Amino acid sequence: MAAPKRIGQILKERGLLTEQEINLSIEQQKITGDLLGETFIKLGFVSAPEMAKALSEQAGMPYLNLHEYTISEDALKLVPKDVAERVGFMPIDLKEGRLTIGLVNPSNVLAVDTATRLTKKPPETYVIDSDAFYDLIDRAYYFLENPIQLRLKNSVDKIKASENITADSISDMARLIIMDGIRRNATDIHITPEKQTVHVFYRIDGVLQHGFCFPKAARSGVISKIKIMSELDIAEQRLPQDGSFSFPFLNKSYDMRVATIPTIYGENLALRILGNAGPLLRLSSLGFNDTDTLKMQAIFKKPYGIILITGPTGSGKTTTLYAALRDINLLEKNVLTVEDPVEYRLSLVKQTEVNPKAGYDFALAGRNFMRQDPDVILLGEIRDEETARIAIRASITGHLVLTTLHTNDAITAIPRLLDFGIDSFMLSSSLLAISSQRLVRKICPFCKTEYKLPDDIKLRLELSGVAGHIDTAHRGAGCAACNLTGYSGRTAIGEIMVIDDEIRDHISSSASLKTIKELAVGNGMRFLMEDGMNKVKDGITSIDEVLRVVG
Ligand SMILES: [Zn+2]
Structure with missing residues (x-):
């Protein structure tokens, strides 16, 4: 990494690092011997993409988020892996004989020379982050040399042809299903038996995609294999079970959560891949609009009170909470969390994980946190009266409490908490803000096109209460960079209700939700649909995406 001392100054100037954090990093670096730049990342003060963006600006070379890009096989085939690793660059694309390469260090002249020598043309260069580089270089070459889809097809053919299915072919199939999920950056894998075959689906960027299907003869074998890996009872097929296991793959370990349910065609299995979470973000990079971002930054700086993040599963609530923790000065504030499960490891935060078998739940954690001299408490989710x-109580006794709740919008969090038996006066005096959010896929920048909205979509927008003043929108046509989906990466859309004195009085006196909503709108609250439509107008996402997540 170039000039570590200077990068610290640059990051400080950009407001991403404080003097205190630099000093602590220097202390730690004396013990570990790591580079200072690496230490900032290891301590979580700066994320690898933030570091790369700072380097990119300094060098005047554009930044490319490799996680949102499908790496071209032609480019990989041209550059041997050991060359790419030794010289320190990632072959990304090959167009008209010219390579596109990603550099962790923008002043890596050797990489530019190597690419020029290989193609006789100077390469197009991008800055990429070190996490993406180390994460993807192994994966990209592994999948190039081991084409999973071909191996899956062979595996299916073998099972189809044989009368006695061997334990090896079953084992192979189970591993390939999981590896394909990792390759596709899926968050979930579903193994779904039907009447004649078994279908495998992958959830990618929030949307289910059909992977492939395999013969029913292999169903119980594959399901049993994964149940054994998760230490579940394979004899029990009539009741739901859940378990977990760790899947080592290319120097990384992926935590898997497994849940079964008996369907009429046999056991259905849902597998969540936990190691596939994206990089740590900040409140300013989650995708909230500027006004809402400023509101959130101000609220998370409050010394006490409760902040609720709402939204369905997979709406990015945890990412928002982690981003909020990164905006808190962890060198001056004691932060404790209880999560289910811990999805990111943060330095200097006391993270704990619920353990139902041992009896460690949100409520028990919350009670005991009070004896740990806390400033900020993160309770993963409010699911019951006691946790609520x-x-x-923690928030009215001088602590900042961050938590989540499953509601469809911000305002319904109020009746939900009242249903948990919370007194309306207590609620009104502790609540700072409620936000609600969804994740939408971003249109692929490489194949984005504008089109005229058809009448039926205009009608749907009117029915959803959005004034029909949009005539055109954007969508992705599908290209190699986005794997023909038309989308790459995701961003949040959100709404935030800040509780001011007037709203506080109305919550306390049990005013109707309608009244509270009107007050919030008067204060400038914008709803999810509106925020989503603004992102459509800006060409960030498509109408289909907004309608898919907000309706
Ligand atoms: Zn595309």
């Missing part, structure tokens, strides 16, 4: 009461 503990959260409120």
Whole structure:
């Protein structure tokens, strides 16, 4: 990494690092011997993409998020892996005989020379982050040399042809299903038996995609294999079970959560891949609009009170909470969390994980956190009355409490908490803000096109309460860079209700939700649909995406 001392200054100037954090990193670096730049990343003060963006600006070379890009096989085939690794660059694309390469260090002249020598043309260069580089270089070459889809097809053919299915072919199939999920950056894998075959689906960027299907003869073998890996009872097929296991793959370990359910065609299995979470973000890079971002930054700086993040599963609530923690000065504030499960490891935060078998749940954690001299408490989720009461009590006794709730919009969090038996006066005096959010896929920048909206979509927008003043929108046509989906990466859309004195009075006196909503709108609150439509107008996402997640 170039000039570590200077990068610290650059990051400080950009407001990404404080003097205190630099000093602590220097202390730690004396013990570990790591580079200072690496230490900033290891301590979580700066993320690898943030570091890369700072380097990119300094060098005047554009930044490319490799996680949102499908690496071209032609480019990989041209550059041997050991060359790419030794010289320190990632072959990304090959167009008209010219390579596109990604550099962790923008002043890597050797990489430019190597690419020029290989193609006789100077390469197009991008800055990429070190996490993406180390994560993807192994993966990209592994999948190039081991084409998973071909191996899956062979595996299916073998099972189809043989009368006695061997334990090896079953084992192979189970591993390939999981590896294909990792390759596709899926968050979930579903193994779904039907009448004649078994279908495998992958959830990618929030949307299910059909992977492939295999013969029913292999169903119980594959399901049993994964149940054994998860330490579940394979004899029990009539009741739901859940378990977990760790899947080592290319120097990384992926935590898997497994849940079964008996369907009429046999056991259905849902597998969540936890190691596939994206990089750590900041409140300013989640995708919220500027006004809402400023509101959130101000609220997370409050010394006490409760902040609720709402939204369905997979709406990015945890990412928002982690981003908020990164905006808190962890060198001056004691932060404790209880999560289910811990999805990112943060330095200097006391993270704990619920353990139902041992009896460690949100409520028990919350009660005991009070004896740990806390400033900020993160309770993963309010699911019951007791946790709700503990959260409120902690927030009115001088602590900042961050938590999530499953509601469809911000405002319904109020009746939900009242349903948990929380007194309306207590609620009104502790609540700072409620936000609600969804994740939408971003249109692929490489194949984005504008089109005229058809009448039926215009009608749907009118029915959803959005004034029909949009005539055109954008969508992705599908290209190699986005794997023909038309999308790459995701961003948040959100709404945030800040509780001011007037709204506080109305919550306390049990005013109707309608009244509270009107007050919030008067204060400038914008709803999810509106925020989504603004992102459509800006060409960030498509109408289909907004309608898919908000309706
Ligand atoms: Zn595309």
